[in-house]
Amino acid sequence: MAAQAHLQDQIRQLPHRPGVYKYFDDEGIIYVGKAIDLRKRVSSYFTKQDHNKKTQQLVKNIKRIEFTIVDSESDAFLLENNLIKQHQPKYNILLKDGKTYPYLLLTNERFPRLIPTRNKVPGDGHYFGPYANGSSLNVVLELIRALYPLRTCTYNLAPQNIAAGKFKVCLEYHLGNCKGPCEGLQDEETYNQYIQQIRQILNGNLSIPKQYFREKMTQAAQEMQYELAHQFKQKLDRLDAFQAKSTIVNASLSNIDVFSIASNEKLSFINYLKVMNGSIILTQSVEVQKKLDEPDEEILAVMLMQMRQEFDSQSKEILTNVALPVLPLPGVTITQPQIGDKRKLLELSIKNVLYLRKEKESMNERSKDLNEVRIMETIKKDLRLTELPKHIECFDNSNFQGDNPVAAMVCFRNAKASKKDYRHYHIKTVVGPNDFDSMYEVVSRRYRRLVDEGASLPQLIIIDGGKGQLGMAVKALKDLSLWGQIAVIGIAKRLEEIYVPNDPLPLYIDKKSESLRLFQRMRDEVHRFGITFHRSRRDAATLKTELTDVKGLGPITADKLLSKFKSVKKIRELSEAELVSEVGKAKARVLINYFSQQEQASPE
Incomplete structure (x- = not known):
């Protein structure tokens, strides 16, 4: 595809340096890309002849090009990612499914509360998550409320307010779900011990809370407070049951992100597993529509950056099923394990993403089948047919x-x-x-x-x-x-x-x-x-007529030549030796003379 004239000079001026380029149409940015060599990458859009239809359409719409030079490929990737999220160009892939993922907020106040929310407001406290869906958040929230008596009221529990007796305990106190800090019935030190353990659970570390309840259970038993010991035993069992629901991979595997991708012609499917302390604490699968038939490694690189940011991941190790380009993740290792427990973990992610792809394709096929049946039933009804027009x-x-x-x-x-x-x-x-x-x-x-x-x-x-x-x-x-x-x-x-x-x-x-x-x-x-x-x-008849009009050349010979070479032009391009081998010396000479006369008769 030839570049538009006013773009050609600009492309020739591009540096052979890493950077980010932006394509504009009349309305704004339509594509953002990164390159190790800006001039080579941008010029390839206008010189290659094997682009797919989507890329051809992109090139047709380019009216202006801008670029930014950076120091490295890693910097280019980071800048590209930020620009894509900022401008959301129509030809760039982007995780924009309209979801606002839920968080658990541990409020920044005296006697903190733990509340679910979908809006992050800086300064309100510490946010844990996001969670892939509301149900997974509710499981964690119900566990914590069963283990620890936390307040749910919105009172300002300043010491002077409590001392002044401004508040009265509510139904939660009488149900045993709260210890009544609003009336000074629970000391702040004990409450904050609960909060520290809750932080451990929300960070995926269950060992410290389990040790705490185990010690409390043992202590109560030694003091012959068997009912209290039984209560601590129940809470310990709850933690064990919660951990059992998480897939245990290997206790030595901690703080790992696992990403896998599988694609078809139109869509890419990505699975993300978050591993903490040997357990999978988060799993999320998404689908992304391809915009320019991007390769898997390019799509996964973009989605990996976005999903890590979306789920606030600080993991220093990432496992993937495809090799990725250099990413702006200092101190983070990205590998494709081939053996061992990490390979088994990656295979679990691959199994999930392949299932998602199969299920989506199966749904599309079922949808098509239902659509086709509906169309045939409509025809039957409109034409008053006695049977379905299959x-x-x-x-x-x-x-x-x-x-x-x-x-x-x-x-x-x-x-x-x-x-x-x-x-x-x-x-x-x-x-x-x-x-x-x-x-x-x-x-x-x-x-x-x-x-x-x-x-x-x-x-x-x-x-x-x-x-x-x-x-x-x-x-x-x-x-x-x-x-x-x-x-x-x-x-x-x-x-x-x-x-x-x-x-x-x-x-x-x-x-x-x-x-x-x-x-x-x-x-x-x-x-x-x-x-x-x-x-x-009609075309064959026209060609056949042209050759059969040649004096000395019969219809059988004309058919033979046209069947093999398809056009008079190709026959005209044959050498004398090639014509002789096809039709013999006499007829070859007739054709050569005919073509020669045509050339002399045609105007210059």
Whole structure:
């Protein structure tokens, strides 16, 4: 693709340095990219000939280019990521599913509260998460509330307010869910011990809280406070049950991010596992629509950066199933493990992402099947058919000023084109441009053959034409004793007019009906198929006529040459030796003289 003239000079001035480039159309930024060598990367958009259609469309829309030089590829990646999030260009992939992930907020106040929220407000306290969904957050929140008596009120529990007796305990106190710090019934030191343990749980470290409850249980038992010991035992069991629900991978694996990707032609699927203290504490899968047929490593690099930021990950080790470019993550190692527990962890992520892809593709197929059934049911209802039209065939005639008359038939099965069943027809029994008789001939030939072969018949025939051509199709079916076995309709030049046999008035179908849209697709398809065939015949006839007009060259020789070389131009380019090997010395000399005379006669 050639660059627009006003861009060519700018591209030639680009430096051979790492950086970020921005493409603009008339309305703003449409694409942001990074490069180790800006000039080479940008110029490749305008010089390569094998771009896909999406990239070709991008290049057509570029009106202006801007760039920024950076020191390294890592810096380029970081700047690119920030610009994509800021401007959200239409041709860049981006994780923008409209979700606001939930957090748990440990408030920054005396006797802190633990509350779920979807809005992060700086200064309100420490946020834990985000959590992949509300249900996973609720599991953690319910665990903590069962283990520790925390307040849920919004009172300002300043010492002077408590001393003044401004507050009274609520129902939560009487239910045992709160120890009443509002009335000074719980000391701040004990409450803060709970908060420190809650922080450990929210960070994925259950060992310290478990040790605490184990010691309390033992102490209570030694003091023969067996009911209290039983309460601590129950809380310890809750922690064990919670940990058991998390997938245990290996106690020695701590603070690891695992990413895997699997793609098809249109979508990429990414799975993220967060591992803390040997347990998977977070799993999230997302799908991303491809914009320019990007490779997996490029998509995963972008999504990895975004998801780590989204989930506030500080992991120093990342496992992936594809090799990634240099990323701006100092102190972080990125590997593709091949053996051991880390490989098993990566395989678990891969299994998840492959399942997501399979499920999505299966859903799409089910959706297509349901859509096709709905369309066929709509046709059955609109045309008052007795059975579902799973097999529909559409006919059209094609000729040019009466020359080379042909006909075409396209076949749709289950509301989808079945191209292997398409058929072309040379009109054999009709002389001149007679569309009525031509339609009779091709319908007769088509269904006589199906009957002779014992093949299944369509439930519906569509004739591209008005009442006259429809009548000839009906006559053909009657002559074959098939009338009444197949429904047949005609489509007039105006698509909304549907003619049915024995009814002088057309049937009008709602223009928004799926029936009409399918009929339109079939009519367009049979036009395309028939015109393509007609043109090929007409062109072949023209070429054949040109060669057969050469004195001394017969039709058999002309057919032989055209069948092999397809055009007169290619025949003209053959050397004398090649012509001799094809047609012999005498005819080769005839052709050489003919082509020579043509060149002399053509104007300069």
